[in-house]
Amino acid sequence: MKKILKIIILTLIILINIQSNKAAEDTAESNPAIIRAGTFIKVNNPADFSSLISDIEDELLFINLNDMYIYETNVIPKNTKVYGEVEDILEPIEGRDGAIKIKIYKLETPDKKIYNVKGHIYSENDNYIGGKETQAVYYRKVPFYNHRIKPILKVVPLNVLEMGKHTVVKAGEELFVIIEEDIKAK
Numbered sequence: 001m002k003k004i005l006k007i008i009i010l011t012l013i014i015l016i017n018i019q020s021n022k023a024a025e026d027t028a029e030s031n032p033a034i035i036r037a038g039t040f041i042k043v044n045n046p047a048d049f050s051s052l053i054s055d056i057e058d059e060l061l062f063i064n065l066n067d068m069y070i071y072e073t074n075v076i077p078k079n080t081k082v083y084g085e086v087e088d089i090l091e092p093i094e095g096r097d098g099a100i101k102i103k104i105y106k107l108e109t110p111d112k113k114i115y116n117v118k119g120h121i122y123s124e125n126d127n128y129i130g131g132k133e134t135q136a137v138y139y140r141k142v143p144f145y146n147h148r149i150k151p152i153l154k155v156v157p158l159n160v161l162e163m164g165k166h167t168v169v170k171a172g173e174e175l176f177v178i179i180e181e182d183i184k185a186k
Contacts, residue, residue, distance in 0.1 A: 033070035033185040040122065041177040042066055043082050045169055051089050051098030051130060052166035058086045060102060062121075062175065075185035081108040082177060084121065090131060092164030099131030099167055104177050113186050122178040129175075130167025137162055 043062035061081060068076035083106040092098040104119035120127040136157030143151040169175070 033073050033075050035068070035070070035075060035179060035183040035185060037179055037181050039068075039179045041068065041076065041082065041179070043121075043175050043177055045173045045175060046171055048168065048171050049086075049100070050166050050168040051091065051100045052168075054086045054089065054100060056086050056089060060084045060086065062104075062177070064107075065174065070185065073185065076107065077109050077111070079110050082106075083108070084177075087120075088128070090128065092166055094163050095134055095161035097130050097132045097134065097164040097167055099125065099128035100169075101126075101128045107183075115183050115185070117179060117183060118181040119177050119179045122176040127178075129169060132164075134162035134164050136160065 042065045044065055045060075045062055047061070049058070049060060061083060064076055064078060064080035064082055067074050067078045082104060084102045084104040086100060087103040088101040090096075090099040102121040104117055104121065107115040107117055109115075121129060123129050125131050137160045138158040139155045140158060141153045142156045144154045145151050
């Protein structure tokens, strides 16, 4: 009798474990991991592009450098392909280098999962890569007067600035993608 009771209890414990594992799997499938807006993904640029040779809507490919985990789930594996396109180009002008803005629209994992994404290659310059200010071309000497000592000559830039150069992003450079809308990981 004790043996039968032990077998029944053991069978019930096994059935309860199986049910709880199945419930956990169902919950994981019904509640996918969410990659939140504002997440950064470090990518590598496999080919050169620049504000000179690129055109608006040119497609670009980047490669994800690291695995991205949400809890124990690898949602964006290393070597995921990140697809983007040139959204805007600012030509170089006097006083500013050229700049290029790239929007990201798709991620493709090595196991062929595809995520539609809204993002950009991140830059502090409103997501434009490049666009630095150039140096002054001409300077003039201006006296600076102090009450206790003789005047001092300071060199002050005039409003004539160097012509800007095109921005070039070399192959192998590491960039960051910023995700702008939540992504449900599959």
